[in-house]
Each structure stands twice: as C-alpha cells, then as structure tokens.
C-alpha cells in the first residue's frame with residue numbers, strides 16, 4: 001500500500017498547505033510593530049487580503065517579503081495583535097480572561113470589519129452583545145462605526161429614555177458625532193414636550209356613580225398630586241404608558257371601580273399617550289438613515305490613518321464592496 005502511494009503524485013491539500021509568510025507593520029505612532037504572518041490564512045479568512053494578494057501575485061513588488069519591505073496595516077498594534085490572536089491562537093487561548101474583555105473584542109470587531117473577516121465580525125458582535133459594561137452610548141458608537149445594524153434600535157431607545165442620563169462632556173465626544181447628538185437631544189426634547197402636553201390635559205371623568213363629586217375630586221387630586229411628581233421627576237420620569245399601567249394595576253384612593261374603569265377607558269383613547277412612540281420612531285428613522293450614509297470598513301480606516309509617507313505603494317487597494 002505504501003508503495004502505491006509513492007507512485008501517485010501527491011496533491012496539495014486545499015487548505016492545510018501553507019505557503020509564504022508575509023511581513024506586515026502596524027501604523028502605530030507609538031509602537032510600530034512587525035508581524036510575520038501566513039498569507040494563506042489571511043487570504044482564506046479575509047476578503048480584503050484575498051483580493052490584495054491576488055493583485056500582488058501578478059506584480060514584482062517586494063512588499064511583504066522582509067522587515068525592510070513590510071505591508072502596512074492601518075491599525076494600532078494592540079488592535080492587530082488581537083485580530084491575529086483570534087486567527088492563530090483562537091479567541092479562548094488569549095491571555096487569561098482578556099479573551100472576553102471589551103478592548104480585545106472591540107479590536108477584533110474593528111479589524112474584522114475593515115478586512116471583511118465575516119467569522120471574526122460575527123464572533124466579536126456575539127460576545128460584545130451581553131457584556132455588562134456595554135452602555136447604550138458605546139453600543140450606538142460601535143453600531144455606527146462597524147455597521148452593527150441590529151444594535152442601533154435598542155441603543156437609540158435606551159439613549160432617548162429620559163430615565164437614562166446621557167454621557168456628559170467630554171465623554172460624549174468619544175461616542176457621538178454632532179449629528180448623533182442632535183438627533184438624540186431633539187428626540188429627548190420632543191418626548192419631554194409630549195409628556196408635558198398630555199399631563200396638562202387630564203382625561204375627564206364622567207362619573208355615573210352616586211358619589212360622583214367625591215370620585216371626581218379624588219381623580220383630580222390623584223392626577224396632579226400623585227402622578228405629576230412622577231411624570232416630572234428629574235431622574236426617573238414616567239412615560240404616559242407607564243402611568244397608564246400604574247393606574248390599571250393600583251387602587252386609586254377615593255375612586256370607585258366604575259369611575260376608575262370610566263376614566264381609564266378615556267385615557268386609553270388618548271392618542272397623546274402614544275405620541276411618545278411616534279416621536280421615538282421618527283428619531284430612530286433619522287438615526288438609521290444617518291448610519292447608512294456613513295463610511296464603513298476600509299474607507300473609514302483609511303480616512304482615519306491616511307497612507308504611510310515612506311511607502312505609499314505598500315498600501316493595499318480599497319475593495320470595492322466597502
């Protein structure tokens with residue numbers, strides 16, 4: 001059997017036949033670092049390098065062949081290191097608990113988005129999603145920067161929830177652009193106005209019971225003294241729908257069951273209580289439109305770093321799909 005196999009020309013395994021190491025240098029101002037990486041793995045895991053190395057194969061360039069002629073990659077060293085660790089060592093084999101820490105995952109998301117590494121992108125999104133320190137502001141920031149479309153809606157709704165504070169200056173500058181802030185601030189302001197409007201117009205109670213005057217007086221008192229402070233609370237203001245649920249679930253002191261049912265039915269008819277949903281939906285549509293118009297992946301990274309002055313010919317081409 002051994003003799004037979006020696007007579008047949010061996011084929012190259014389609015995946016596990018590595019050839020060619022490529023030298024790459026990070027464009028990190030403080031810690032520029034050379035990596036010598038297997039080009040085959042880069043090509044099979046990323047669309048970006050698959051396209052790039054196809055171009056290089058037909059050229060006589062020395063790029064990537066030595067430390068003196070590296071291919072420049074537009075990432076900080078820590079970012080690229082995390083991505084290479086993901087590719088080579090596996091995400092669970094990277095120092096200690098850091099395999100699940102925020103910076104490590106953000107780096108893999110960023111580099112994967114740039115290089116069009118689908119499995120790295122999906123793995124980073126999946127593991128970032130449940131992190132407890134993923135604030136709504138950071139979630140929207142990452143959703144914007146790396147086009148994680150599924151994160152825009154939950155992040156935006158949390159950011160315009162008046163019970164959640166917005167990051168203050170200068171932290172806000174890390175997460176939001178001016179258009180982001182304008183849409184968020186405008187939506188919060190419209191929510192506040194809509195609450196003030198319906199709060200100023202309590203649903204009328206058309207009492208039918210024998211103690212109607214007493215019930216009406218109790219309802220007026222409940223509205224202004226019981227609900228007003230909750231709706232206009234500076235830290236935890238209640239929405240119209242929250243007020244409605246509160247009234248449905250609680251006894252209202254001094255109001256009989258018939259009158260309570262009467263006034264809750266009128267409250268349910270008030271479109272004003274649902275105006276807030278329309279305001280949020282309008283703001284969300286603006287935010288999603290903003291996301292769609294933003295540069296993404298390679299275009300974004302090149303805009304941030306620019307081309308290296310000492311070796312402009314080493315910059316890989318920008319793939320058309322990004």
Ligand SMILES: [Zn+2]
Nearest residue numbers: 209215256259
């Ligand atoms: Zn009554």
